[in-house]
Amino acid sequence: MNMTQPRTMKAVPIVPLVLICWFFLGAVGESVAQSQRFWVALRDRGDDAVLLQTHSFARELGISDHALRRRAKVLPQDRLLDERDLPVADRYLQLLRAQGARIRSVSRWFNAVSVEISPRHLPTIQTLPWVASIKPVAVFRKHQPEISPVGPFNTLHKLGGTAVPEYGSSFVQLNGIKVVDVHAKGITGQDVVIGMIDDGFNEHRVHPALRNISVLAEYDFIQRDNNTMRAPGEYSGQGNHGAGTLSVVGGYEEGKLIGAAYGASFLLAKTEIDSVEIQVEEDLYIEGLEWLERNGADIVSSSLGYIDWYSYSDLDGATATTTKAARILARKGVLHVTAMGNEGTYRNAQTRETGTLIAPSDADSIVSVGATLSDGGKAGFSSTGPTADGRIKPEVVAQGVGVYAMYGEGGYTFANGTSFSTPLAAGVAALILSAHPELTPLEVRARMISTASPLETPIPNNFTGSGLLNALEAVGLVFTTVPDRFVLYNNYPNPFNAGTSIVFGAPGVHPVELVVFNALGQKVRTLFTGVSRPGQNRIVWNDGRNDAGAQVATGLYLYRLTTPGSVLTGKMLYLK
Numbered sequence: 071m072n073m074t075q076p077r078t079m080k081a082v083p084i085v086p087l088v089l090i091c092w093f094f095l096g097a098v099g100e101s102v103a104q105s106q107r108f109w110v111a112l113r114d115r116g117d118d119a120v121l122l123q124t125h126s127f128a129r130e131l132g133i134s135d136h137a138l139r140r141r142a143k144v145l146p147q148d149r150l151l152d153e154r155d156l157p158v159a160d161r162y163l164q165l166l167r168a169q170g171a172r173i174r175s176v177s178r179w180f181n182a183v184s185v186e187i188s189p190r191h192l193p194t195i196q197t198l199p200w201v202a203s204i205k206p207v208a209v210f211r212k213h214q215p216e217i218s219p220v221g222p223f224n225t226l227h228k229l230g231g232t233a234v235p236e237y238g239s240s241f242v243q244l245n246g247i248k249v250v251d252v253h254a255k256g257i258t259g260q261d262v263v264i265g266m267i268d269d270g271f272n273e274h275r276v277h278p279a280l281r282n283i284s285v286l287a288e289y290d291f292i293q294r295d296n297n298t299m300r301a302p303g304e305y306s307g308q309g310n311h312g313a314g315t316l317s318v319v320g321g322y323e324e325g326k327l328i329g330a331a332y333g334a335s336f337l338l339a340k341t342e343i344d345s346v347e348i349q350v351e352e353d354l355y356i357e358g359l360e361w362l363e364r365n366g367a368d369i370v371s372s373s374l375g376y377i378d379w380y381s382y383s384d385l386d387g388a389t390a391t392t393t394k395a396a397r398i399l400a401r402k403g404v405l406h407v408t409a410m411g412n413e414g415t416y417r418n419a420q421t422r423e424t425g426t427l428i429a430p431s432d433a434d435s436i437v438s439v440g441a442t443l444s445d446g447g448k449a450g451f452s453s454t455g456p457t458a459d460g461r462i463k464p465e466v467v468a469q470g471v472g473v474y475a476m477y478g479e480g481g482y483t484f485a486n487g488t489s490f491s492t493p494l495a496a497g498v499a500a501l502i503l504s505a506h507p508e509l510t511p512l513e514v515r516a517r518m519i520s521t522a523s524p525l526e527t528p529i530p531n532n533f534t535g536s537g538l539l540n541a542l543e544a545v546g547l548v549f550t551t552v553p554d555r556f557v558l559y560n561n562y563p564n565p566f567n568a569g570t571s572i573v574f575g576a577p578g579v580h581p582v583e584l585v586v587f588n589a590l591g592q593k594v595r596t597l598f599t600g601v602s603r604p605g606q607n608r609i610v611w612n613d614g615r616n617d618a619g620a621q622v623a624t625g626l627y628l629y630r631l632t633t634p635g636s637v638l639t640g641k642m643l644y645l646k
Contacts, residue, residue: 106189107174109353110166111182111202116159131155136263136366137402143510144403144563144571146612154179154398155364162200169195175291175353178360179398184353238326239474239482242444243318243494247468248542249330252501257545259331259500261507264319265367265404266493267358268312268374269342271298279321279329279476280313287365288338291354298340305344312340314475314485315373319493319500327474327482330497330541333504337362342374352376356395363402368503370399371496372408373489375428382417382425386458390429400435401563405503405511407437407496409488410464411453415533424454424532431464432457435564437499437515440534441470441491446525448533452488455532461560464535465515466522468494498541505545516559516573516606517544552604553577558631558638565643569612572640574631576602583632584609594622597629614644621646 128138128151141150158176163183167173171185187195196204235253237244244250263286270290274280288298295301300309320336321329339358343351355374362370380390387393396406411428431438431453441449449471455463470491477483495518502514509517519530521544522537530536557575564570572584584598594616598609616622624646631638 105186109205113202133364134366140403236325240327243469247539251542258333260333262334262500265337265362265370267339270309270340272309272313279323284335290340298338308344315493317476319497331500373492377428385432392430393433396430396433409492410440412451413453426453438464439492439495440464440467441488556633561642567645587628589626
C-alpha cells in the first residue's frame with residue numbers, strides 16, 4: 071500500500087461568550103495588524119482537465135487500492151472517484167502564497183485552504199475570481215483532557231480451556247461487551263484497517279502493548295512529518311491521549327492489556343494540538359480524515375470533538391465543519407465511530423433539557439458512542455442527544471469509566487471518558503467487518519445497533535441509545551437477531567448521490583411497503599412491496615430515479631415503511 075501525506079476528546083464545557091471574547095482579544099488583539107488565520111474557500115479546481123474514472127489516475131491521487139475496493143461496496147463502479155478526490159489547484163496555492171499567505175491546511179473535500187495572513191491582504195484576495203469566501207479562524211480557551219487516571223492493578227483473566235490470551239485488567243471492559251467471546255472464536259480484527267485520529271501516539275514504537283501492532287502509515291499534520299509521537303518543544307502531554315485510545319482498540323501485552331481488535335492494522339493521524347484549543351484543529355481534523363480515507367481506512371475511530379465555537383442549534387447534522395466531513399466520509403464507505411462528548415446529561419438541569427452532544431457526533435450515518443460505568447449504568451459525564459434536528463443520539467454505549475489503557479513508556483492506567491468507550495466500539499465494528507468483509511458500513515452499523523443490550527427505555531433513547539454493545543451477537547455467523555417489532559434504521563449513505571441503502575428489522579414474515587416521498591408529500595418511488603423476512607431487510611435505491619424512470623431533483627426526501635401495525639418514516643438528502 072502506497073501511503074502519501076495526508077481531537078482528543080476533551081471535557082469541553084461551553085465557554086461563556088464574554089470569556090471567549092476576552093481570550094480572543096487578549097491572545098490576538100495586539101497582532102491584528104500582523105498574521106491571523108482564515109479559511110479561504112475556492113470556486114473551482116483550476117484549469118486542469120482530469121479523467122476521474124481510471125484506477126491509474128486514482129493512484130496518482132494517492133488513493134489506495136484498498137480504498138477503491140471499500141468504496142465499491144457503496145458506489146457504482148464507474149463513480150468510485152468524484153470531484154472531491156481532486157487536489158486543490160496548485161496554481162491557486164501559489165497565488166495565495168504570492169499574496170503573503172502561509173498555507174496551514176488544505177482540504178480536497180471542501181476545495182478550501184486554511185491560511186495565516188495579515189488582514190490587510192484580505193481585500194485583494196477577496197477580489198480574486200476563484201475565491202468564493204473568506205472566514206476568520208477564531209481562537210478559544212484550552213480545556214484539559216478528561217483523562218482521570220487511578221492506580222493500576224493487574225489481575226489475570228483467562229478463559230479456561232481456550233486459546234484466548236490473558237487479559238489482565240482489560241478483561242472487564244472487553245467482557246462487558248462480549249469481545250472476549252469473539253476472540254475465543256479466533257476473530258480479532260484481521261484484514262481490517264482502522265484509522266485513528268487524535269493528538270498523537272506517544273511510545274507506540276516502544277511500549278510493550280503497542281510496539282508489535284501493524285501500523286501501515288502515520289502522519290503528523292502539525293509538524294508535517296511521519297512521526298506521530300510527541301515532537302521536541304510540544305506540550306508535555308501531547309500524544310498521551312491518542313496512545314491510550316490506540317491501546318484500547320489495538321494494544322497487546324498478554325497479562326496486562328488486550329485491545330478489542332488487536333489483529334487489525336492501523337493508520338495514525340496526529341491532528342490535535344494540546345497546548346491550545348483553536349478552530350484550525352478542525353481543519354487539521356478534516357485533512358486527517360481525507361488522508362485516512364484515501365489510504366484505505368475501513369473504520370475511523372475519533373475520540374475527539376468540538377463545541378466551543380458552536381451552539382446547540384448548530385448540531386443539526388449539517389452545519390459543523392467536522393460533521394460535514396463525517397458525512398462525506400460515510401458516503402465514501404468508511405464507518406466513522408466517534409465520541410459523544412463529556413458534557414454531562416442536561417443542558418439545563420432545571421428543565422431537564424438534554425442535547426449536550428458535540429460535533430461531529432451529530433452526523434448521520436455514523437456511530438456515536440456514549441459511556442457507561444463498568445456495571446452498565448450511564449456515566450454521569452456522558453453527553454446526551456437529541457441532535458438539534460431531533461434525531462436520537464448516541465447510537466450505542468460501551469464502558470467509559472475505569473477503562474484500562476497504556477500510559478508512558480511501559481506503564482498503564484485507568485481512564486474515564488467517551489474517548490475510551492469509542493475505541494471499544496470501533497473494535498467491535500472491526501470484529502464484525504473481519505468476520506463479514508462483504509458488509510457495507512451501514513450493515514456493520516445496523517448490527518451494532520440492533521444487537522445492543524438495552525439499558526433504558528424507550529429504545530432507542532437519548533441517554534444510552536440502543537444500549538450496551540454485544541459483540542458476540544453482532545459478529546454471529548448468521549444475522550439471526552429478530553426484533554420484537556418493526557425497526558427502521560437511518561439510510562446509508564446520507565446524503566447520497568449514487569445510491570443509498572435502507573435497512574429495517576422485522577419481527578417475522580409480514581406484508582410491508584417501502585415508499586419514497588418528496589418534501590411536499592408526493593409519492594416519488596415505490597422501492598418495495600412484498601413480505602418481510604425475520605431479522606434484517608435491506609432495500610437499495612441505487613439510481614435516484616422515480617417510478618417513471620426520470621432522475622429526481624436534489625433535495626430532501628422521506629422514506630416510509632408501512633407494516634400491518636405501524637408506519638415508520640425516515641429522512642434522506644439526495645445530491646446530484
